Amino acid sequence: MRSDGVEARPIVQLDGHAGFAEVFFTSVRVPVSQTIGDANDGWTVALSTLAFERDAPARPAARYERDLRELIAVARARDVWDDPVVRDAIGGLAARVETYRLHTLRTLTRLQRGESIGDDASVTKLLWSELERDIYEYGMSLLGPYAGALSDTPAAASFDTRYWYARAATIYAGTSEIQNNIVAERILGLPR
Numbered sequence: 001m002r003s004d005g006v007e008a009r010p011i012v013q014l015d016g017h018a019g020f021a022e023v024f025f026t027s028v029r030v031p032v033s034q035t036i037g038d039a040n041d042g043w044t045v046a047l048s049t050l051a052f053e054r055d056a057p058a059r060p061a062a063r064y065e066r067d068l069r070e071l072i073a074v075a076r077a078r079d080v081w082d083d084p085v086v087r088d089a090i091g092g093l094a095a096r097v098e099t100y101r102l103h104t105l106r107t108l109t110r111l112q113r114g115e116s117i118g119d120d121a122s123v124t125k126l127l128w129s130e131l132e133r134d135i136y137e138y139g140m141s142l143l144g145p146y147a148g149a150l151s152d153t154p155a156a157a158s159f160d161t162r163y164w165y166a167r168a169a170t171i172y173a174g175t176s177e178i179q180n181n182i183v184a185e186r187i188l189g190l191p192r
């Protein structure tokens with residue numbers, strides 16, 4: 001990024017932050033000593049990098065266990081924790097968090113054995129990103145107007161912001177449609 005000809009132009013979002021940038025490469029020369037892998041084989045490197053981003057070590061299950069605890073705190077604070085409909089919904093999410101936890105243990109066991117994960121990273125990504133989206137979506141439905149401006153607990157106060165960021169989970173690291181395509185073609189062997 002410090003080479004001559006590399007220019008990052010920040011993209012300012014509606015909230016005033018600049019989380020993204022346009023990066024321009026103008027006649028940039030990369031020394032051979034900084035090559036990763038073989039010349040003209042960058043796509044393989046990019047694919048490996050994406051697999052790391054999608055896979056379990058990047059998304060520990062503890063993160064979703066924490067989110068679930070916060071969801072329960074919100075249900076208690078809103079005095080709906082004893083409502084069977086709420087318990088049913090949160091129970092369903094808890095089952096998915098546990099499924100994801102067991103899935104990550106299987107992945108870590110495979111990595112420990114020296115196996116590569118490959119296309120299974122897409123299954124992992126689908127599991128965590130859709131779980132994250134659904135936890136926060138349900139949190140918002142529990143909170144209604146109490147998410148954000150009317151919030152009365154620290155968990156509620158941060159739910160609004162995290163709900164919006166969770167919307168991006170099924171986009172970054174490759175969208176759910178792309179992950180489903182990979183699962184269909186490369187794991188299930190379905191036609192393109």
Ligand SMILES: Cc1cc2nc3c(=O)[nH]c(=O)nc-3n(C[C@H](O)[C@H](O)[C@H](O)COP(=O)(O)OP(=O)(O)OC[C@H]3O[C@@H](n4cnc5c(N)ncnc54)[C@H](O)[C@@H]3O)c2cc1C
Nearest residue numbers: 019020165167168169171172173174175176177178179181
């Ligand atoms: C919060 C956030 C952080 C990000 N961080 C980074 C980062 O750090 N580094 C980085 O390089 N990128 C980053 N990205 C970019 C991200 O990887 C892309 O936005 C994402 O891969 C989708 O690509 P796209 O935006 O070009 O959408 P497009 O590819 O234009 O897709 C648009 C829509 O069409 C669908 N679609 C596209 N192709 C197909 C297909 N073949 N079959 C079915 N449906 C299809 C997609 O699912 C999507 O719904 C980030 C994005 C977000 C939102």
